[in-house]
Amino acid sequence: MTANSKYETQEHDVLIIGAGGAGLRAAIEALAQGAKVAVVCKSLLGKAHTVMAEGGLAAAMANLDKADDWRTHFRDTMRGGKLVNNWRMAQLHAQEAPDRVRELEQWGALFDRTESGDILQRAFGGHTFRRLCHVGDRTGLEMIRTLQDRGVQMGFDVFMECTITKLLKDGDRVSGAFGYWRESGRFVTFKAKSIVIATGGIGKSWKITSNSWECTGDGMALAYEAGAELLDMEFVQFHPTGMVWPPGVQGILVTEAVRGEGGLLRNKNGERFMEKYDPKKMELSTRDVVARSIYTEVKEGRGTPHGGAYLDISHKPAEYVKRKLPSMYHQFKELADVDITKGPMEVGPTCHYMMGGIRVDAETGQSSVKGLFAAGEAAGGLHGANRLGGNSLSDLIVFGRRAGLAAAEHAKKTAAPSLDNAQIDEAERQVLAPFDRAEGENPYTIHHDLQDMMQRLVGIFRTDADLRQALVELEKLRERAKKMRVEGSRLFNPGWHLSRDLQCMLTVSEACTHAALARKESRGAHSRLDFPKSEDVWGQKNHVIVKKGDAMTLFEVPRTAMPAELAQIMAEDK
Amino acid sequence: MADATLRVFRGDREGGKAVDYQVPVTEGMVVLDAIHSIQAHQAPDLAVRWNCKAAKCGSCSAEVNGKPRLMCKTRMDALPLDQPITVSPMKAFPVIRDLVTDVSWNYKVNKKIPPFQPRPGVKWKMEQRDVDRVQEFRKCIECFLCQDVCHVLRDHDKKEQFGGPRFFVRVAALEMHPLDGLDRTRLLKEELGIGFCNITKCCTEVCPEEIHITDNAIIPLKERVVDEFYDPVTMIVRKIFGAKNT
Structure with a gap:
């Protein structure tokens, strides 16, 4: 049992990759179980994409609407996901979210309040009741700061600005991870009995996205390469409202809370077009429907000058808008010269969230590889074909906690693994290869072309021909990536960092395209122009992708029937 | 263009x-x-x-x-x-x-601050008006621009003795939390060196979140330190005759 002698080696019971809401919540739980915990993140602590979450976290606390309960939240989540969600995850999520919210409050989070002093809740798309606990429009910041402070005080080891490039294995179980310090470019190995992947999403594969540079699908790609299964990779959420102007801010999120607080969508003729697409729920229809509606309005010539729709909250009192949507007010005022208390915003769809991800056990977040767990956006199943707004933050704390607990328990009953130097050497070779080439393309160009291609061919509306073309293009991009070259030294070199992230993006983009091609129907966020209807037969199965040899293979798994209790809830309609 | x-x-x-x-x-x-x-x-x-x-x-x-x-x-x-x-x-x-x-120093300072600790037997009810002022501090995005501009850190490099505006904002958020039960004034005085701040408001000016760092966080905290550690009579004497004569 020797440590790898070549590089710095960190040894822990539980290694958590990612320091957003899911990773931090997992770390807190694993610490509470007495485990020695490491958290590794690509950015500084507290900068993870969770910080950008705006509208709130969904939990059936019933602080305002007394009729709300977990059953209704469960049903809303399943319906929003067009019934291909993992029903057990949807059940656990709805049942446990209120306790997880109370816990945040007990750790110091300060939510907006009701008249009677409880946590205030707001309406959101697809939720039957006012359900989103929030802090103005900066709920994610409140959550990440609360979890960060809690974890720091409990004593996890944080390894900031460190990128993991490979999971290491000891036989059929995980043994650790290999990566580099972004700052110095030096290599590091982590040895751990359990690993929790909490790396978030994959939005950086698309040109117009609300996601930050970190969202390159690392965790899904790492898990896939280590033999884990990916679930439902065709379901990518395009948030209906991203900024469309000016060009530099295209894609930046405009919170659904604007609509939750009464914002109205109109086309250039002043028509509230949602009347045509979902007359019952209007602006608060589910995100898949609203995104397609805006896209269609623009495509049919009724878009705004910059190719979006108008979103207007200016009929509400200016003070109210500034109080409930402060960051939207500043964002538009400073970046787009628009005063949202006086006039409408221009908005359009932006790639936002991956419903699919690592296939996990509902109770524990355990993947198909021994010792490897996943939670949050990196894991699949809870949201089915479309996620409801507010269900992501609650997902992070419900399943982050569960994964942290299970990972710590797994570590307790597992002997220390050994690291295999051959795997480490191979990982090192892969990461350094772009430096060795005397000439070659710049990774930025390849990334640009990948984003452009995914936007064009694997976007909101998909066809057989486009998706087949996308696979051809992906193959070409992969060939180009094999020959790319990185300039400069290893000291904080963003070009080098991108060369590594690009490999992950290519893997998850390919998984997404394969799954999208295979699902010959439209469901939730997956819209096929050549198969515009949802089909019952497709509602009975999910897609799984796994690495066989060097090939990405896809198979269908039949869905298990819900227990009678849950089926009964689905049958009731309020 | x-x-x-x-x-x-x-x-x-x-x-x-x-x-x-x-x-x-x-x-x-x-x-x-x-x-x-x-x-x-x-x-x-x-x-x-x-x-x-x-x-x-x-x-x-x-x-x-x-x-x-x-x-x-x-x-x-x-x-x-x-x-x-x-x-x-x-x-x-x-x-x-x-x-x-290298902003790692900030993370070290942060570790010194005891976290939120609810008063025993507290009821989890809060009025929005009591939460408002703390929410202002909780807006902080930790850009560290206030630390960068603060002359105590920027020009005098007193990183060993001084916490800087960011962490006064954090302490203020804890001290003014309606349900918090800890007292962090000794920490402010001794570990975070709040006395070094001579309220030039440079931090407030650069804050992208428009937090009123000096007026709403630092000055009330300085007042708490004064209340706890300095006899008011001595303060008056100092004001009249200057610090050297007291």
């Missing part, structure tokens, strides 16, 4: 120099867009931190034309484009490379 010249610091701990880059300016462009354009087309190894690009994460702090700013919030059209725009790393922290600085 015309080109702009960005004069960007390139270098590391050992030293470096400003390098000029020509960047085509587009409508609504911010300084971070210009830096990204340089990375994509001219210098792929130009080091910069950024995440959200929407002033929510506080990663892209730098000094633009000498002023501490978030690059994602600094519009090119608000700068004089007839002369080079200088972009330098935050001066109060050691350079790692180019625009990236």
Whole structure:
């Protein structure tokens, strides 16, 4: 049992990759179980994409609407996901979210309040009741700061600005991870009995996205390469409202809370077009429907000058808008010269969230590889074909906690693994290869072309021909990536960092395209122009992708029937 | 639109120099867009931190034309484009490379602050008006621009004795939390050296979240320290006769 002698080696019971809401919540739980915990993140602590979450976290606390309960939240989540969600995850999520919210409050989070002093809740798309606990429009910041402070005080080891490039294995179980310090470019190995992947999403594969540079699908790609299964990779959420102007801010999120607080969508003729697409729920229809509606309005010539729709909250009192949507007010005022208390915003769809991800056990977040767990956006199943707004933050704390607990328990009953130097050497070779080439393309160009291609061919509306073309293009991009070259030294070199992230993006983009091609129907966020209807037969199965040899293979798994209790809830309609 | 010249610091701990880059300016462009354009087309190894690009994460702090700013919030059209725009790393922290600085000291200071501790038997009810003032402090995105501009850190480098505005804001959020039961005044006085602050309000001016750092956080905390540690009579004598005579 020797440590790898070549590089710095960190040894822990539980290694958590990612320091957003899911990773931090997992770390807190694993610490509470007495485990020695490491958290590794690509950015500084507290900068993870969770910080950008705006509208709130969904939990059936019933602080305002007394009729709300977990059953209704469960049903809303399943319906929003067009019934291909993992029903057990949807059940656990709805049942446990209120306790997880109370816990945040007990750790110091300060939510907006009701008249009677409880946590205030707001309406959101697809939720039957006012359900989103929030802090103005900066709920994610409140959550990440609360979890960060809690974890720091409990004593996890944080390894900031460190990128993991490979999971290491000891036989059929995980043994650790290999990566580099972004700052110095030096290599590091982590040895751990359990690993929790909490790396978030994959939005950086698309040109117009609300996601930050970190969202390159690392965790899904790492898990896939280590033999884990990916679930439902065709379901990518395009948030209906991203900024469309000016060009530099295209894609930046405009919170659904604007609509939750009464914002109205109109086309250039002043028509509230949602009347045509979902007359019952209007602006608060589910995100898949609203995104397609805006896209269609623009495509049919009724878009705004910059190719979006108008979103207007200016009929509400200016003070109210500034109080409930402060960051939207500043964002538009400073970046787009628009005063949202006086006039409408221009908005359009932006790639936002991956419903699919690592296939996990509902109770524990355990993947198909021994010792490897996943939670949050990196894991699949809870949201089915479309996620409801507010269900992501609650997902992070419900399943982050569960994964942290299970990972710590797994570590307790597992002997220390050994690291295999051959795997480490191979990982090192892969990461350094772009430096060795005397000439070659710049990774930025390849990334640009990948984003452009995914936007064009694997976007909101998909066809057989486009998706087949996308696979051809992906193959070409992969060939180009094999020959790319990185300039400069290893000291904080963003070009080098991108060369590594690009490999992950290519893997998850390919998984997404394969799954999208295979699902010959439209469901939730997956819209096929050549198969515009949802089909019952497709509602009975999910897609799984796994690495066989060097090939990405896809198979269908039949869905298990819900227990009678849950089926009964689905049958009731309020 | 015309080109702009960005004069960007390139270098590391050992030293470096400003390098000029020509960047085509587009409508609504911010300084971070210009830096990204340089990375994509001219210098792929130009080091910069950024995440959200929407002033929510506080990663892209730098000094633009000498002023501490978030690059994602600094519009090119608000700068004089007839002369080079200088972009330098935050001066109060050691350079790692180019625009990236070593801000790890901040995380060390943060660890010294005892977390929220509810009073025993507390009921989890709070009025919005009591929460309001704490929520102002909780808006902090940890960009560390207030730390960068603070002369106690920037010019006098008192990192051993002084916590800096960011952490006074954090302590204020805890001390003024309606349900918190701890007292952190000794920490403020002894570990965080709040006495070094002479309320020049530089921190308030650079805060991208427009937190009234001096008026709402630091001054009330200073008052608490005074109330606890200094006899009011002595204070009056000092005011009249000056500190030397007391």
